[in-house]
Amino acid sequence: MNRKKSKTSKPPVQTGRSLPNDIHRYSAYSATSPKKDIVEAKPAKSRSFLWFFRRLLALTMIVVLTAVIILGLWDARNISSASSKLFGDGNIFSLMNSNGLRGSEDGRINVLLVGYSVGDPGHPGATLTDSIILLSMSTANKSGYMLSIPRDLYVNIPGFGYGKINEAYQDGGISLLERIVTSDFQEPIDYYAIINYASVKDTVDALGGITVNIQSQDPRGLYDPNISPVDGGPLKLANGPQTLDGQTALNLTRARGDAYGSYGFAQADFDRTQHQRQILAAIKQKLNWKLILNPRKNSRILNAVASNVKTNVTASEARPLFSLFNSIPAANLQSLSLRELGGKNYLTDYTTVYGQSALIPSAGLSDYQSIDQALSGYNN
Numbered sequence: 530m531n532r533k534k535s536k537t538s539k540p541p542v543q544t545g546r547s548l549p550n551d552i553h554r555y556s557a558y559s560a561t562s563p564k565k566d567i568v569e570a571k572p573a574k575s576r577s578f579l580w581f582f583r584r585l586l587a588l589t590m591i592v593v594l595t596a597v598i599i600l601g602l603w604d605a606r607n608i609s610s611a612s613s614k615l616f617g618d619g620n621i622f623s624l625m626n627s628n629g630l631r632g633s634e635d636g637r638i639n640v641l642l643v644g645y646s647v648g649d650p651g652h653p654g655a656t657l658t659d660s661i662i663l664l665s666m667s668t669a670n671k672s673g674y675m676l677s678i679p680r681d682l683y684v685n686i687p688g689f690g691y692g693k694i695n696e697a698y699q700d701g702g703i704s705l706l707e708r709i710v711t712s713d714f715q716e717p718i719d720y721y722a723i724i725n726y727a728s729v730k731d732t733v734d735a736l737g738g739i740t741v742n743i744q745s746q747d748p749r750g751l752y753d754p755n756i757s758p759v760d761g762g763p764l765k766l767a768n769g770p771q772t773l774d775g776q777t778a779l780n781l782t783r784a785r786g787d788a789y790g791s792y793g794f795a796q797a798d799f800d801r802t803q804h805q806r807q808i809l810a811a812i813k814q815k816l817n818w819k820l821i822l823n824p825r826k827n828s829r830i831l832n833a834v835a836s837n838v839k840t841n842v843t844a845s846e847a848r849p850l851f852s853l854f855n856s857i858p859a860a861n862l863q864s865l866s867l868r869e870l871g872g873k874n875y876l877t878d879y880t881t882v883y884g885q886s887a888l889i890p891s892a893g894l895s896d897y898q899s900i901d902q903a904l905s906g907y908n909n
Contacts, residue, residue, distance in 0.1 A: 615834065615835040615838060615840065615847075616840075616842070616843060616844040616847065629849075630668075630719070630846055630849055630850055630853070631719040631720065631846075632717070632719040633668050636667060636668050636669050637665060637666065637667055637668065637908060638665075638666050638668060638719050638720070638850070638853065639663060639664070639665045639666075639716050639717060639718050639719050639720075640663075640664040640665075640666075640718075640719065640720045640721065640722065640850075641661070641662075641663060641664075641703075641706070641707060641710060641718045641720070641721040641722075642660070642661070642662040642663075642664055642675075642721075642722050642724060642809075643658045643660070643661055643662075643698060643703065643706065643721060643722070643723045643724065644658065644659065644660030644661075644662070644723075644724045644725075644726050644782075644805065645657065645658050645659060645660070645723075645724075645725060645726065646659065646660075646725065646726040646727065646782065646783055657680075657695045657696065657698075657699060658680070658695050658697075658698045658699075658706070658723075659680045659695055660677075660680070660724075660726070660782075660802065660805055661677070661678040661680065661694065661695070661706070661710075662675050662676065662677055662678070662802075662805070662806065662809075663675070663676040663678060663710065663714070663716060664854075665716065665907070665908070666853055666854060666857060667908075667909075668853065671856050671857050671858065671861060672857060672861040672862070672863075673854075673857050673861065673862050673863070674862065674863040674864070674865050674907050675806045675809065675810075675862065675863070675864055675865065676865040676866075676867075676904070677799075677802035677803070677805070677806060677865070677866055677867075678694060678710065678714075678867070679694075679798060679799065679802065679867065679876070679888055680693065680694065680695035680798065681693055681694075681695070681798065681886070681887050681888045682694045682876075682887070682888050682889070683879055683881060683887035683888060683889050683894070684697070684709055684713060684895070685709075685895055686700055686701075686705065686709065687701075687705065687708060687709070688700075688701065688705075689701070691881070693885075693887060694706075694709060697709055698723075703721050703723060707721060713895075713897045714897060714900065714901060714904065715897075715901045715904075715905075716904070720840065720841055720842050720846075720850070721840060721841055722838055722839070722840040722842070723838065723839040723840070724837060724838050725837040725838075726779060726782050726783070726805075727779065727837060728833045728834060728836070728837030728838065729775065729778050729779045729782055729808060729812075730775035730776055730778065730779045731775060731829055731830075731832070731833035732775070732812060732829075732830055732833045732834065733773065733774065733775040733778040733779075733808075733812065734774060734775035734829070735826050735827075735829035735830045735833065736812065736815040736816075736826075736830070737815075738772050738773060738774050738775075739772070739773055739778060739808065739811035739812060739814075739815060740770055740771065740772050740773070740811060741770070741771055741773060741778075741781070741804070741807045741808060741811050742769065742770050742771075742807070743766050743767065743768050743769060743770075743771050744768060745768055745792075745793035745794075745795075745800075746793070746795050747792045747793040747795070748768065749767075749768075749792055749793065750765070750766050750767040750768045750793055751764060751765065751766045751781075751784070751786070751792070751793035751794065752764065752765045752766075752786075752790070752791055752792050752793055753780075753784040753785070753786050753788060753791050753794065754788050754789075754790050754791065755784070755785075755786075755787070755788035755791070756780045756783065756784060760776065760779075760780060761776040761777060761780060762780060764777070764780045764781065764784050766781070773808075778808050781804045781808065782801070782804060782805050782808055783801070784801060784804070785797050785798055785800070785801045786800065786801075796868065799866060799868050802866065803864065803866060806864045807864070810859060810862060810864065813854070813855070813859070813862070814859055816855060863907065865907070867900065870900070870903050870904070871903050871906065873903070874891065875890060875891050875892075875899060875900045875903065876888045876889070876890065876891060877889060877890070877891045879894070
């Protein structure tokens, strides 16, 4: 008999043999979870990048925060040192506090800027104040003016008789000079700053230079051979916008064009005071919050000011006073001269009893009524 071939049966699963990895992984999840919930492990490369990014972000934040702290401490040190020299108070918290400013109740704050220049060619002694500027600022409408008072103005100096106004500081100090300006110009003085113009060089250099617009009546511009070559002279500037370094800016504050061969200084000392106002305005334009980020630069500026300025401004008045000054746009800070006040000349030449050349009001000796009326138009 032919025997029927039996059906071939499946070989039994061998024991002791491990299943493939993918079968194990499927078996582990299929009993308890749907296949769609299977979560694959992230590749090692992705985990490594995420870790690196987090560490880099944390390190960057630490570096930035450290830099901010260092800059802050550096600035605080610079400010404290300058404050100690200038105000006699090195406590930085005094600067942070703001006291009300004198004159604010009247809506106008007047600062008398008195300048002298040690080593000014041809003029000995720093007690003769060859630059007197009245800075008047409105607290209401962000406007103001700088009025130059000529050094040769012949005035009555209480207790000393008549003399040139630049002698008043030498005779009785800043209080006597304030008294004369208040009486003659009917402008009460709230603050004063006595400035050695040598500070102009360091300040301008620290700012990286300033730009002034030379507008001489001479088409050649300005030339003053009286400035020594040791000081970068002679001074020679073309008309138009000029970028000045510190030494040239200082030379311009000194130049009167009264030496042989000079040109461009048609009004001699009046041109000089105009240039002084220009330089102050140009410095103002460069002062901004970015200086906080450069302690090396602000240190030079603060030291230049602190070492060359005497003032009655207190530490707690400094910040609001500077903020007021800095809030006035350049176009709203007018530059005034008694030679051209409102387009009119309010001065005339005068010869003293000693034969000196001087200046007095056009209305007559000690008659300031018309000047005061003209000036009142700028106090709105």
